[in-house]
Amino acid sequence: MLRSSLVALFAFASVGSTQDVNEANEQAMKAAIAKAAPWVVKIETAGGTGAVGAAGGPASVRKGVGPTSGVVVGADGFVISSAFNFANKPTDIFITVPGHPRQVAKIVANDTSRMLTLLKVDLKGLAVPAAFPKAEIKVGMWTLALGRALDNEDGKTPSVSRGIVSATDRIWGKLTQTDCKVSPINYGGPLVAVDGRVMGVLVPASPNGEGESAGVEWYDGGIGFAVPLDDINAILPRLKEGKELRRGMLGFNPKTPDELYNVPVIVGNVAPQSVAEKIGMKPNDKITTLDGKPVENFKDLMMLLGPKYDGDKITLTVERDGKTETFKDVTLGGISATISQPFLGILPMRDDPEPGVEVRYVYPKSPADIAGIQEGDRIMKFGPSAAPMLTPITTGRTQLSQIVRAAPLSLDFKVELKRKAGAKVEVVTLKLAALGEELPDKTPPKSSLERALGKEKKENDKELEVGFKYDLANKTTGRKYWMYLPDNYDKNKSYGVIVWLHDAGKGGKEREGKDVFKIWETYCDSANFILIGPQAKNGVDWVANETEELTQTIQQAIAGFTIDRSRVVVHGMGNGGSMAMYLAFNARDLIRAAVVSGAVLNGNAKDNLPNQPLSFYVVAGDKDPLIKEIKDTNEKLKAKKFPVIFRELKDFGKEYLDQKTLTEICNWLDALDRI
Amino acid sequence: MFRRIVPAVLAFGLVASMPVSAAEPVTKVSEQVNEKMVKIFGSGGFKGVVNYTTGILISPDGFILTVASQTLDTSELIIHMYDGRKMKAVVVVTEPVLDIALLKIKVDGKKIDEPSGLDLPYFNYAESLKRPIAEAGDWVLGFSNQFEIATRNEPMSVQQGTISSYAKLHGRRGIFDFPYTGNVYVVDAITNNPGAGGGALTDRKGQLLGIIGREIKNTLSETWINYAIPLNAKVETKDGDKPKIVSFPEFVSLGMQFKYKPVDRPVVVLTAGGFHGMRFVPNILERTPPYVDELYPNSPASKLVQVNDLVSFIDGEPIYSIKSFNDYMRKTRPGMTIRLEVRRGDNLQTIELKLEEWPKGLLPTVPLPKNPDPPK
Secondary structure, rough: OOHHHHHHHHHHHHHHHHHHHHHHEEEHHHHHHHHHHHHHHEEEOOOOOOOOOOOOOOOOOOOOOOEEEEEEOOOOOOOEEEEHHHOOOOOOOOOEEEOOEEEEEEEEEEOOOEEEEEOOOOOOOOOOOOOOOOOHOOOOEEEEEEEEOOOOOOOOOEEEEEEEEEEEEEEHHOEEEEEEOOOOEEEEEEEEEEEEEEEEEEEOOOOOOOOOOOOOOHHHOOOEEEEEEHHHHHHOOOHHOOOEEEEEEEEEEEEEOOOOOOOEEEEEEOOOOOHHHHHHOOOOOEEEEEOOEEEHHHHHHHHHOOOOEOOOOOOOEEEEEEEEEEEEEEOOOOOOOOOOEOOOOOOEEEEEOOOOEEEEEEEEEEEEEHOOOOOOOOOEEEEEEOOOOOOEOHHHHHHHHHHOOOOOOOEEEEEEEOHHHHHHHHEEEEEEEEEOOOOOOOOOOEOOOOOOOOOOOOOOOOOOOOOOEEEOOOOOOEEEEEEEEOOOOOOOOOOEEEEOOOOOOOOOOHHHHHHHHHHHHHHHHOOEEEEEEEEOOOOOOOOHHHHHHHHHHHHHHHOOOOEEEEEEEEEOHOOOOOHHHHHHHHOOOOOOOOOOOOOOEEEEEEEOOOOOOOEEEEEEOOOEEEEEHHHHHHHHHHHHHEEEEEEEOOOOOOOOOOHHHHHHHHHHHHHOOOO | HHHHHHHHHHHHHHHHHOHHHHOHHHHHHHHHOOOOEEEEEEEEOOOOOOOEEEEEEOOOEEEEEEEOOOHOOOOOEEEEEOOEEEEEEEEEEOOOOOOOOEEEEEOOOOOOOOOOOOHHHHHHHHHOOOOOOOOOEEEEEEOOOHHHOOOOOOOOEEEEEEEEEEEEEEHHHOOOOOOOOOOEEEOOOOOOOOOOOOOOOEOOOHHHHHHEEEOOOEOOOOOOEEEEEEOOOEEEEEEEEEEEEEEEHHHHHHHHHOOOOOOOOOOOOOOOEEOOOEEEOOOOOOOOEEEEEEEEOOOOOOOOOOOOEEEEEEEEEEHHHHHHHHHOOOOOOOOOOOEEEEEEEEEEEEEEEEOOOOOOOOOOOOOOOOOOOOOO
């Protein structure tokens, strides 16, 4: 008897003392939740582009449309949230601050570097959270992730997930990592320390992607991220003024961009008109310090530069010819959006094996026209006026196009011509222009010299099956598609490719493919295009993560034909158009243009890259409820200096195209190899 | 007797000589909880339905609670006890409104409603019910045979986590294709995996809080959710035509007396709902916002709503599109009053509308969705 009571006593002692520790932690955390609760707001949205998981982000997770969360950051009604919560461009946003009735909210500004959105409601005297100092955030500290999407029945207490700080300074020094369950249930909500102070604001993030939904695929996976509140407070004044914050950039590529650790940062290309060019950085400069901190490799540089914004000032030292050069108070630029594609103003003759490039057409008032270049002239050499020698054009229009695209707009260039009349050789001088909305004022009849495969013409293969073929499937990926190979296909001519991406719910129907084929058949025959209509993997709608496989399917479908790489185009309407733009930005080796109707670009446009040019033709109906978003799409593309043609059709809603626009698109498509 | 002392003394010694935070209090609790849990094997193994699940003992003679899953659709259920014994069990009664089933272990030679003669460790449901509801932030443990990791005498998988919220899942929080509409405990551990349904959610001390539910997805946020049905669950429903409150405690106490009758769930007939008198902008998008385009003269809305108002909430639930407005209205009837919140400029206006009968010739031409099949 005595013994058993002893056992009981011992057992009590051992359990009792440990439970006190847990009890104390549990109670402290509940007190922290109660303290932070008034700062956590609920955000509800209506309208917007809805379930286009397709074109925004990684897509096993569709973009949610349910309620989300935010954190009060200004007593006068400012709320910060994750940009993810607005990725579907809602038309209406409502915010419920605890203790207040629901309010209409407006977006004030976005931070596209840390993927935050600042909102404003008409309330005053709100409680503002105390920030847990960023410098004191240490791995292993308890954390609580709070959200409003699934808050408690009492209406006061937010939802909670408990965890610890997993790491600090993640994703180029921008984010704190936690093992709390972070998902659309609490994106935008606070990550709270055990004392109730706010460490940061929860966002999806991934080291491998940009955009407001990158990293969503990790939801609830024990890998969650928060933007430190200290960092947010530092940028709040700028956001409150309505300034859109972007990542700060210098504007150069390192010589070895894939090598993060083992080699010093040596400047490779300096982008034209970039900050790097303006301050006088040169190829082969070795970057040694940034803001006084040593830069030993590209990772060091990214960690120091990653948290900076467009407009921030830095001090940089480089080693050049054994000497140290210092660049003081350099103001960083936004993403290298300032690069326009240079334009000479000609259409080249295709499928021409001879040296030089025959001018098929001259754009009126273009640099070529002003310099007196005429149809039928042959461009033999090209180069900067200051260069001792001009570069001979030996490999045709591809070579000329590359040279022109890489040429700065500020310099004078010389073009050596062999005139059509009299085969006289002349040299003209010109300045290139920025490529914009130029359209040929006529369709030049002849486009090809039909010698794509060399000086000798080749016979078509005997087994070649031309015409419309439905129900094809890729052998490795299994993806279904239909295809039209023009009846008059001739392997001596190079063919453009039009990839039709069906609208949501329209895929896999033979009827849809045939309708599209009938519209485009004549044009494909006359302008030398192959038409191909792949089907979304799930048969209904596009998801972003099928991009790679879709690209593979297209590549393999056109393999074996004579393809003009400068005229590979994606085309679609509605969600198909959104996917077309997404594909254009993510398969840049392949796609040169996108023609979209009634389609919204989700997320931001990527940068205009000189060696992977992209052009856009955007059609909107003025009665389309998404007209505002489509206009935004046009603005976003133009802001990145992409050549965009935007057409708003009167009395049009969700229809495909009218005849006039279709004709114009045909002319535009034929001119995609413009130089 | 002597043997039993040793481990306790050792444990005490360990605690005394080490910092308290290094102790492992879950060890003992999990041993105690495991004795009260069973692994259930039934039908399934096809079309994504697993043939195993978890249950908890709630009486010494072998009553078991679990989730009313398809795994139970068989005459032969096999139970594995914590000590490795293998026994048969039968379903006593299920309540689809609660999504819970009551089972009893069948001892050969005994009828199911006779005392089984067993004396098993069990959770005292009535005692557990007396404890307060768990709150957001409470630390919890989940016990289940998820993924059929354990068989026979192997213990359940234990997970630790936190109560995220005590809340209803439907309506303003999301869309769930799920029969149970009462409050749940949402937890931040990934507890709801295949075979976990019917597992135990307990507090840090092993006291029963609820029954781990199914794998369900919130179709609004497209996220999986981990939840348990609390012991005090109550659901307002209808038994035939009469309003009825289905309660989990009553299900358990009457069920163990073989007296519980599941409610006769009414068939929900979808109609066009009550007449409000608003016409919206053309619905050509998947998510066209419900902007008022026109008001029928002398209709309930005609004096209160204005053209260009945006209907944003009905009875507190967010309205995302014309489609979600129509879906909501189908549940209404003439004579009911609904509370609208409409966006007018930069303000939200609250408007109460008393719905009327549809005037002749005005009934919406949009085809109604198919009525659901009557409950089995």
